[in-house]
Amino acid sequence: GPRPVVLSGPSGAGKSTLLKRLLQDCEGVFGFSVSHTTRNPRPGEADGKDYHFVTREEMQRGIDRGDFIEHAVFSGNMYGTSKAAVQAVQAKNQICILDIDMQGVKNIKKTELNPIYISVHPPSVQTLEQRLRDRNTESEESLQKRLQAAINDLEISKEPGLFDAIIINDDLEDAYTKLKGALKEEIAAVQTSKDS
Ligand SMILES: Nc1nc2c(ncn2[C@@H]2O[C@H](COP(=O)(O)OP(=O)(O)O)[C@@H](O)[C@H]2O)c(=O)[nH]1
């Protein structure tokens, strides 16, 4: 099947915005790997679509059973990619997109998944903070944790070879064009196999 795609980058960099657009624009080409999380759903988020929202006990049981390819704690909540989430997409012969943090990137590198790694960056930490504030989803404490993680992860992202592409999300149209461009061969391959 097609190579999966990992989208990483700081909270608030624009990963969900870009990937939602990609899913709509290239209908049937991509499938989202629905992660598990212990954080509370935000208004508008649907269980089983944006995340599988679970308790810490349920998540820990799944980890102990070996259900997860990778898992991490981010900003005080647990997150993880289940084997089933990736298999559900791969069974449809779609390009599986994973939206995961830096710990997830490092752990996926130890697996056989062999994805394309893309990092989405904000134009500056100031802009990131403004976008996160305007999104209105975080408490002040959660916002500060995300900004600290962002500063740390932006530094780690400079490591040569960690990512296949880094997309700076300043103008959204421009960033989207770059993201689609970075994946054009994979998109074409899936479209060709669908036509045949
Ligand atoms: N390692 C890992 N990170 C994840 C997973 N799902 C989501 N994340 C990351 O967890 C972080 C927080 O996600 P979320 O609470 O949805 O906040 P947002 O990124 O600010 O919208 C982001 O960096 C996500 O990429 C997962 O399954 N594994």
Ligand SMILES: Nc1ncnc2c1ncn2[C@@H]1O[C@H](COP(=O)(O)OP(=O)(O)O)[C@@H](O)[C@H]1O
């Ligand atoms: N290029 C952009 N210009 C202005 N605002 C943006 C841009 N991209 C995303 N946003 C906004 O910034 C916020 C964070 O984006 P989001 O996609 O939720 O980030 P992430 O999924 O990486 O946490 C959202 O409110 C989104 O609408």
